[in-house]
Amino acid sequence: xxxxxxxxxxxxxxxxxxxxxxxxxxxxxxxxxxxxxxxxxxxxxxxxxxxxxxxxxxxxxxxxxxxxxxxxxxxxxxxxxxxxxxxxxxxxxxxxxxxxxxxxxxxxxxxxxxxxxxxxxxxxxxxxxxxxxxxxxxxxxxxxxxxxxxxxxxxxxxxxxxxxxxxxxxxxxxxxxxxxxxxxxxxxxxxxxxxxxxxxxxxxxxxxxxxxxxxxxxxxxxxxxxxxxxxxxxxxxxxxxxxxxxxxxxxxxxxxxxxxxxxxxxxxxxxxxxxxxxxxxxxxxxxxxxxxxxxxxxxxxxxxxxxxxxxxxxxxxxxxxxxxxxxxxxxxxxxxxxx
Amino acid sequence: xxxxxxxxxxxxxxxxxxxxxxxxxxxxxxxxxxxxxxxxxxxxxxxxxxxxxxxxxxxxxxxxxxxxxxxxxxxxxxxxxxxxxxxxxxxxxxxxxxxxxxxxxxxxxxxxxxxxxxxxxxxxxxxxxxxxxxxxxxxxxxxxxxxxxxxxxxxxxxxxxxxxxxxxxxxxxxxxxxxxxxxxxxxxxxxxxxxxxxxxxxxxxxxxxxxxxxxxxxxxxxxxxxxxxxxxxxxxxxxxxxxxxxxxxxxxxxxxxxxxxxxxxxxxxxxxxxxxxxxxxxxxxxxxxxxxxxxxxxxxxxxxxxxxxxxxxxxxxxxxxxxxxxxxxxxxxxxxxxxxxxxxxxxxxxxxxxxxxxxxxxxxxxxxxxxxxxxxxxxxxxxxxxxxxxxxxxxxxxxxxxxxxxxxxxxxxxxxxxxxxxxxxxxxxxxxxxxxxxxxxxxxxxxxxxxxxxxxxxxxxxxxxxxxxxxxxxxxxxxxxxxxxxxxxxxxxxxxxxxxxxxxxxxxxxxxxxxxxxxxxxxxxxxxxxxx
Numbered sequence: 119x120x121x122x123x124x125x126x127x128x129x130x131x132x133x134x135x136x137x138x139x140x141x142x143x144x145x146x147x148x149x150x151x152x153x154x155x156x157x158x159x160x161x162x163x164x165x166x167x168x169x170x171x172x173x174x175x176x177x178x179x180x181x182x183x184x185x186x187x188x189x190x191x192x193x194x195x196x197x198x199x200x201x202x203x204x205x206x207x208x209x210x211x212x213x214x215x216x217x218x219x220x221x222x223x224x225x226x227x228x229x230x231x232x233x234x235x236x237x238x239x240x241x242x243x244x245x246x247x248x249x250x251x252x253x254x255x256x257x258x259x260x261x262x263x264x265x266x267x268x269x270x271x272x273x274x275x276x277x278x279x280x281x282x283x284x285x286x287x288x289x290x291x292x293x294x295x296x297x298x299x300x301x302x303x304x305x306x307x308x309x310x311x312x313x314x315x316x317x318x319x320x321x322x323x324x325x326x327x328x329x330x331x332x333x334x335x336x337x338x339x340x341x342x343x344x345x346x347x348x349x350x351x352x353x354x355x356x357x358x359x360x361x362x363x364x365x366x367x368x369x370x371x372x373x374x375x376x377x378x379x380x381x382x383x384x385x386x387x388x389x390x391x392x393x394x395x396x397x398x399x400x401x402x403x404x405x406x407x408x409x410x411x412x413x414x415x416x417x418x419x420x421x422x423x424x425x426x427x428x429x430x431x432x433x434x435x436x437x438x439x440x441x442x443x444x445x446x447x448x449x450x451x452x453x454x455x456x457x
Numbered sequence: 458x459x460x461x462x463x464x465x466x467x468x469x470x471x472x473x474x475x476x477x478x479x480x481x482x483x484x485x486x487x488x489x490x491x492x493x494x495x496x497x498x499x500x501x502x503x504x505x506x507x508x509x510x511x512x513x514x515x516x517x518x519x520x521x522x523x524x525x526x527x528x529x530x531x532x533x534x535x536x537x538x539x540x541x542x543x544x545x546x547x548x549x550x551x552x553x554x555x556x557x558x559x560x561x562x563x564x565x566x567x568x569x570x571x572x573x574x575x576x577x578x579x580x581x582x583x584x585x586x587x588x589x590x591x592x593x594x595x596x597x598x599x600x601x602x603x604x605x606x607x608x609x610x611x612x613x614x615x616x617x618x619x620x621x622x623x624x625x626x627x628x629x630x631x632x633x634x635x636x637x638x639x640x641x642x643x644x645x646x647x648x649x650x651x652x653x654x655x656x657x658x659x660x661x662x663x664x665x666x667x668x669x670x671x672x673x674x675x676x677x678x679x680x681x682x683x684x685x686x687x688x689x690x691x692x693x694x695x696x697x698x699x700x701x702x703x704x705x706x707x708x709x710x711x712x713x714x715x716x717x718x719x720x721x722x723x724x725x726x727x728x729x730x731x732x733x734x735x736x737x738x739x740x741x742x743x744x745x746x747x748x749x750x751x752x753x754x755x756x757x758x759x760x761x762x763x764x765x766x767x768x769x770x771x772x773x774x775x776x777x778x779x780x781x782x783x784x785x786x787x788x789x790x791x792x793x794x795x796x797x798x799x800x801x802x803x804x805x806x807x808x809x810x811x812x813x814x815x816x817x818x819x820x821x822x823x824x825x826x827x828x829x830x831x832x833x834x835x836x837x838x839x840x841x842x843x844x845x846x847x848x849x850x851x852x853x854x855x856x857x858x859x860x861x862x863x864x865x866x867x868x869x870x871x872x873x874x875x876x877x878x879x880x881x882x883x884x885x886x887x888x889x890x891x892x893x894x895x896x897x898x899x900x901x902x903x904x905x906x907x908x909x910x911x912x913x914x915x916x917x918x919x920x921x922x923x924x925x926x927x928x929x930x931x932x933x934x935x936x937x938x939x940x941x942x943x944x945x946x947x948x949x950x951x952x953x954x955x956x957x958x959x960x961x962x963x964x965x966x967x968x969x970x971x972x973x974x975x976x977x978x979x980x981x982x983x984x985x986x987x988x989x
Contacts (some may be wrong), residue, residue: 150945153945159956159959159960160956161956161957161959161960161962162960179945179946180945180946181862181945181946182940182952182956183940183941184940186695186696186699187695187696187843187937187940187941189699190695190699190701190843190847191846191847191850191941193699193701194701194847194850194851194854195850195854196854198854198855198858199854200861200862200945210699211699214698214699214700215699283683284680284683286696289697318602318683320592320595320681321961323961442699443698444696444697444698445694445697445698445700447697448693448697452534452685457683457685
């Protein structure tokens with residue numbers, strides 16, 4: 119007999135569908151006062167957003183996803199977007215939405231909390247936390263870490279550099295270099311680096327581990343990976359050290375995660391409160407202590423040990439909105455054969 | 458519902474009067490006849506459903522004029538990426554056919570020890586998301602990055618697309634033909650080559666097309682392996698320029714390629730019959746004794762299981778052992794697993810229901826309409842998940858606002874994404890049942906709906922169920938569309954896996970990946986048990 123199987127499967131499927139529909143009736147979005155599309159990982163920001171709910175007195179529903187994909191989704195939704203607030207992992211996605219005119223102008227009082235270099239040119243998005251590109255090095259092999267990424271193309275570092283060419287932060291750094299030094303210089307640098315046979319890893323953490331284990335001498339990473347590892351394992355167990363590049367070197371680019379309010383939604387008052395919460399001392403301290411990033415709001419400094427203050431860094435001056443032009447960078451990386 | 462004319466199909470469903478008469482032989486007549494409305498109408502609904510992403514692509518790719526779209530598409534890089542994608546697809550398809558057909562024959566037709574267990578084991582890789590497989594291999598052998606690694610990882614997660622339908626088709630095939638061949642002195646290998654293989658050809662070819670389209674649409678494995686393919690180009694376009702127009706224009710190229718591929722497969726189908734029409738029912742096949750091939754056969758099954766199942770599981774174990782992010786939250790895991798089961802089962806059910814009329818028509822009718830319907834089901838199948846998801850966002854916010862980011866839309870998305878998986882299974886299953894039985898039913902005055910319910914579907918049931926099981930598993934691991942379309946706050950195993958690996962919390966990710974693989978074993982096990 120064959121039919122009972124089909125019947126059983128159908129009944130099973132129908133029951134499951136019913137269950138899913140029933141479960142779906144309690145869709146939290148329907149009664150939420152604010153819907154946030156978060157391109158930042160749930161593991162990183164969930165506790166903060168739970169605090170936010172209490173602080174602003176509105177129920178919040180959060181969708182997590184990839185920043186770039188969510189930017190595409192928001193563009194597709196247009197005026198009908200469900201999101202009141204977009205919380206992006208990097209400035210580029212916010213720049214793209216700003217260019218399409220989908221973001222609402224923020225009040226000057228909110229913008230003024232943050233240095234102009236970490237907010238949108240049109241005043242419609244603001245950075246909430248920053249991260250710096252640093253050079254990780256193995257103290258057993260390297261006595262003095264190079265002071266510029268331009269040194270990495272020298273024969274001394276052949277086969278000794280670890281990096282993640284597919285990583286968004288690396289690509290933002292290359293874009294930053296293009297903005298600072300021009301396309302020709304950047305292409306030459308990429309070619310030089312490629313010729314120096316750097317080792318490719320899947321993610322920043324793997325690079326840090328490889329440096330710690332002495333597999334490579336140097337690694338191009340974001341600063342907070344090191345501080346997280348130190349917090350988790352203790353500094354002795356993390357073999358690698360990090361070096362902040364001086365002199366406005368493109369290798370110490372500061373990128374920001376940030377937020378913008380969607381024009382198409384009717385949640386602007388709640389979203390505005392959320393923006394102010396994210397720039398409040400409480401939230402900024404969270405970024406400093408829990409995600410080991412740089413707080414960006416004036417007056418808040420990181421208490422993380424050994425983390426040099428942001429304004430002491432000799433970071434390159436660059437309009438983060440211009441990091442939105444990744445297309446050319448990718449083409450360059452493809453031409454050189456890195457990705 | 459009794460028909461006055463025993464030849465003409467009657468009943469409310471039969472629209473076009475069947476051109477009956479002594480001129481055309483019955484068999485030909487059956488093949489040429491237009492499908493009855495009871496099949497045609499739901500099939501058209503399914504096809505329209507599957508074509509939604511194409512409508513979206515038309516809007517998006519042309520929003521800045523055809524000249525811009527042409528400029529995006531017509532360059533050397535497009536051709537280069539296409540070439541790379543097609544090469545990868547060809548290699549993965551060949552390897553998957555080799556693995557899928559050989560394992561299906563061994564587990565169904567031979568006296569392989571513990572055949573049942575093997576048949577469940579070798580379907581498990583299907584539940585391994587391609588990026589997990591790629592990650593596993595890359596961690597163990599960093600040197601695999603590139604073409605080799607991509608081909609390996611993709612073959613190991615997609616060969617069950619061939620294995621499952623071929624197994625169903627071997628079980629449904631009449632063993633008498635093989636026995637006759639053997640009794641006439643043909644050796645086992647030759648029998649396999651001359652008799653068995655032609656019997657399973659439609660199922661294998663259908664599976665091969667699915668593998669090819671899966672490879673074309675895959676992003677997870679090729680991005681980790683750093684092998685540049687066409688789909689990777691499309692993703693890069695979204696990620697790098699935040700601009701949907703170039704990505705849409707490139708996606709159109711994938712659709713064109715898919716249609717060409719499906720048409721090519723249809724052309725090679727031929728007109729051979731695949732059904733038995735003897736009296737009585739088919740006996741269970743007498744297992745072919747393996748003799749001295751017993752050990753190599755076992756070794757082959759063990760080797761495939763080891764590389765396809767044990768490697769990813771081993772990686773998960775390693776993640777658990779070395780990671781310090783392990784958070785054991787059984788309640789959350791259970792909730793997530795239940796939610797995943799719910800949407801995947803609903804997705805598999807809807808997909809199979811929509812696929813049924815299309816599959817029956819594809820198997821039983823020829824002609825332009827039948828061909829077009831089947832083509833439509835496949836057309837969008839090579840599109841990357843993100844493109845399909847965005848197209849559903851586009852339509853839902855405009856025309857079905859209340860459904861947007863609610864369960865029903867997510868279930869519909871699965872149906873759009875995986876319709877061909879179920880269509881291929883249904884078509885192969887229907888092909889194996891003799892059309893003459895349907896003719897007999899019709900001649901006894903059964904209307905098209907009753908023929909479908911009482912003859913076609915019951916006979917094709919094992920194949921249809923296998924298709925549903927396959928769809929269920931691929932729904933479970935779907936990520937890009939689930940991320941964009943799930944109800945806010947809802948998690949599936951795949952989205953949790955994505956969240957945890959996103960912060961490098963591999964130990965916390967491991968239980969979710971393991972649950973995915975274990976749950977995939979359930980339908981395979983049920984299907985296997987039903988046979989005995």
